[in-house]
Amino acid sequence: MKTVLLIATFVVAGFANNLYAQSNSTNNLYLDVHHFGPGKVKFEDVEKAHAKDLAVESKYNVHFIKYWVDEADGNVYCLSSAPDSNAVRNTHAKAHGLLSEQIYLVNAGMESAETNGGNYFLDIHHLGAGKVTAKDVAAAHQKDLAVEKKYGVNFINYWVNEKDGVVVCFSQAPDSTAIVQTHKEAHGLVPDRIEKVKQGQ
DSSP states (O other): OOHHHHHHHHHHHHHHHHHHHHHHHHHHEEEEEOOTTTTTTOOHHHHHHHHHHHHGGGGGEEEEEEEETTTTTTTTEEEEESSSHHHHHHHHHHOOOOOEEEEEEEEOOOOOOOOOHHHHHHHHEETTTTTHHHHHHHHHHHHHHHGGGGTTOOEEEEEEEETTTTTEEEEEEHHHHHHHHHHHHHOOOOOOOEEEEEEEE
């Protein structure tokens, strides 16, 4: 009898684990962007809003991973996994009502370790709808990694939205000029904008 119960327990546990894996495997990766305007957002305020997101995210099968705040220009970037963009939007709406202007479905690179010190930056490339693939960006990223140390840059990760041709790179660097120099030497693709950010998770 004990053997039968033990087998049944393993079967039920395995079934539950499979369901959990299937539900998470349906999730995509999203980067959503909020534009509040120069000087209109503080990191501490975003930290509080993020806590509210975390409190309700499970209701929509969303998992908020990290966020970045550009206090100077008033932009906030949130990285999450979710079944669709509506789930991300609904979580923000339920949590605090602060909706994003853009929600990008993205592919991510392989994350590198952060180093001690250095400012955090997001640099954004708008390459045009349908004009870039995840494979292209992966190749360009390898070129960045090959020369980054020359300029004191540490590229941590990147995200690419193939549909709109948007690429966002996350790095540590002494300043924005170092990032431009690295991209120029590596592959010549200079970002449209570079934002100094604070990171939260």
